[in-house]
Amino acid sequence: MRPAMRVLRLQGFPIFRQLQLEERLMHKSDENWCVFNNGTSPPTIVMGVSGSPEELLDVDAVSRDGIPVVRRFSGGGTVIVDEDTLFVTLICSRKAIPSLELFPRTILKWTGELYKNVFLDNPDFTVHEQDYAFGQTKIAGNAESISKDRWLHHTSFLWDYSPARMAYLTIPRRAPAYRLGRSHGDFICKLKDYLSYREELAELLEDALGRHFCLERTRLEDVDEEEYKHRTRFVELLRSPI
């Protein structure tokens, strides 16, 4: 019998609130979840649990333009997200997939197979190191949080992106080998060139998830608001003195 999974579809939900919600669901819920957010507002820079803003961002430009910076609770790198970012997060208990060992690599392998079924029309879909890609171009980045009995895997897909906003991020010191020193424009591709409409990603994903889970649509107002001390927080940047 397939385990149950609650599906939460959000539209333009602020990423800060989404991350806090996911943190709560990871640590306070024992259910399985899929959270899908179609775009976010305002444009926000999201950093992993560690990492220095001074190394990863153009701090002066970010401060000048008032771009919010959030530090999330999961690992991984820095992204800038906006109305053209599609977010997918899976939060599962160990017993949902008993054969899945809770290591980053094994989880990524499992989710890679899931997304292979999502992107059936594109035989170039592959997992490169930690990224989802079509051939040699990245379509999404991932990050995970793993505890003893639960795991979380969140992915941000670029439906479209603004080169001007990408400029707030520096090229990371540790880049995947397949990047081969390429600029953002040559390394990343836009999902809108491959799918017909934004909701199609969620629909295809639900079809793929439906093979493993018994899905149940949930509204945000039906999610328990438990007290939790979040680690997701805004980061205050220190501009260099003039």
Place this chain on the structure above:
Amino acid sequence: MSGEAANMVSEAGIVEVPLAQTGEGIVDCELVRWFVKEGECVEEFQPLCEVQSDKATIEITSRYKGKVSKVNFMPGAVLTPCFFGFFRVGETLLEIMISDGDGSFKLEEKENSQREREVLATPAVRSLARQLGIALKDVAGSGEAGRVLKDDVLKIASVKEAVESDITGISSTPAETGETVPADEITDFDKISADRVEQMQDDKVIPVRGFRRIMAKTMAAAASVPHFHYMEEINVDALVKLRAHLQLQTRSKLTFLPFLIKALSLTLVRYPILNSNINQDASEIRCKTWHNVGVAMATDSGLAVPNIKQVQKLSLEEIADEITRLSKLAAANKLTPDDVSNGTITVSNFGAIGGKFGSPVLNLPEAAILAVGRIQKLPRFNEEGRVYPASIMSVTLGADHRVIDGATIARFCNEWKDMVEHPEKFLLSLK
């Protein structure tokens, strides 16, 4: 396990806990935060700390019950996990004083684990050996300085398996047990009977019941009906935008199907012949008043085609809710006879699974069927003659040629297509 801390046990009962592998081989991890502090009691499996590898935060849990006697690193420290026998690359993460009342058991465990630790091997090789039930101290290492490699372990495992199966084989030969070999246990391949070949092929038998039986009978009957098919492409750019906008205004699951079904019903008003059936001797065509639109659904038990009653009276939301209701019933194998009977026309959305074109078979006694393929992003010319990416959906209409001619289908399809491509025209039909 996400991260169980391995250990070294000192004479005083203190466990030195280095960072065990996190499932990614030997990569540096950053210590993000502690969940425990010096002097605090910990239970087995209690989270000790959180580390971050390249893309994941991982909780490290304790293998022992005891008290944290020393924490060696502050958050932000970069650690290298694992160690190789007595040659430790990683530092000790923390120390736990373990509580164990049976000194002899601890000593014996310490001696065994010490011998195991003295063998040079990576954590991955140690883990493999544990899985295969092989003690590393019994394996001759072929690597540098006697290091035990993966192949060394696998070789021992295969020898062990061979020996065990030899033992099993010897103990069960007929000569030992006194059994006679059955006459049909033939080893000469040429003499193997047809029955035996069938048994050896391990066929799976599926009884044809329920939906499968209905499908088999319906399709067999449909084979005798002269079908013809008409294909068209629909530009659904406008529909994509409208649907996205309307989905925000409703709690109903508003896929494309409700729009296609409503447009179908609105067009059927002018082409009632498509909503009809013909009697057995083809002497009479009955045009139905109600638009009971069947929706083909793939279930674990086979193809089900429940129908939405009187679509001509329903709104988009009501159609969407009916699709949701019938889908749940179909998935649970709880459709009623009324749900699946008295349909007048069928829509098959195989594009939801994948696939762009099809040759749908009529759901008798209906006279027409509409099959909808996957929406694709394809290059098209706009009014200025420039290429742009358009959302294109392929559709195939199947019809009973005894009832409907090609010209009628073509005209019907043109009007239906126009309504789908310009969904604002739905408003003209509001009463």
